C-alpha cells in the first residue's frame with residue numbers, strides 16, 4: 001500500500017481557530033487509500049490537514065480573503081520585511097496600517113499579507129475577527145515569546161501544487177512519487193474491473 005510517509009508533514013504558518021491537526025492520525029490512513037488523487041478542502045483554514053497530508057494536488061478554498069491572499073503570496077515564496085516584535089504599541093500600529101490598507105482597496109498586496117501574518121502571530125489567540133465596519137479588531141496577545149519566521153520559502157514549496165481558491169495545477173511528481181502513483185493507478189484499475197464484471201450483461 002503506498003503511503004504518504006515519505007512526505008513529512010509541514011507545520012502550518014498561521015495560528016488558526018478550529019484547526020484539525022489532532023484529526024490527522026485518523027484521516028491519514030483513510031487518505032492513504034486515495035494517495036495520488038486531488039485533495040479537496042472547501043474550508044482549508046490554517047491548512048493543518050493539507051500540510052499534514054501533503055497531497056500531490058489540492059483544491060483549497062476558504063471564505064476568508066485575507067487568508068487566501070496570504071497563501072497566494074506564500075505560494076510565490078516571500079520574505080517578511082515589516083518589523084515583527086512582540087510589543088503592544090507596534091502591534092496596534094500594524095493593526096491600524098492593515099485596516100488602512102483594507103479601507104483603500106489594498107487588501108491583496110504583499111504588505112497586507114505580511115501584516116496579516118504579524119497580526120496573526122502577535123494578536124490575541126491568533127484570532128481573526130472584524131467589526132461591523134470591516135476593521136480587524138483583535139486585541140494584542142499575551143504571549144511571553146513568539147517565534148516569528150521572516151522567510152517563508154519552504155512553505156511555498158509545500159504549496160507549489162496547491163492554488164487556494166482555484167483548481168490546483170499539477171507539478172511534476174518526483175521519481176518515487178511517479179512510482180507510487182503508477183502502483184496506485186494499477187491497483188485502482190484492477191479494483192475497477194471487479195465490480196463492473198458483476199453487472200456484466202448475460
Ligand SMILES: C[S@@+](CC[C@H](N)C(=O)[O-])C[C@H]1O[C@@H](n2cnc3c(N)ncnc32)[C@H](O)[C@@H]1O
Nearest residue numbers: 018019020043044045046047048049062063064
Ligand atoms: C475551523 S476552520 C477550518 C480548519 C481547517 N480544516 C484546519 O484544519 O485548519 C473553518 C474555516 O472555514 C472557513 N469558512 C467558513 N464558512 C465558509 C464558507 N461558507 N465557505 C468557505 N469557507 C468558509 C472559515 O473562514 C475558516 O477558515
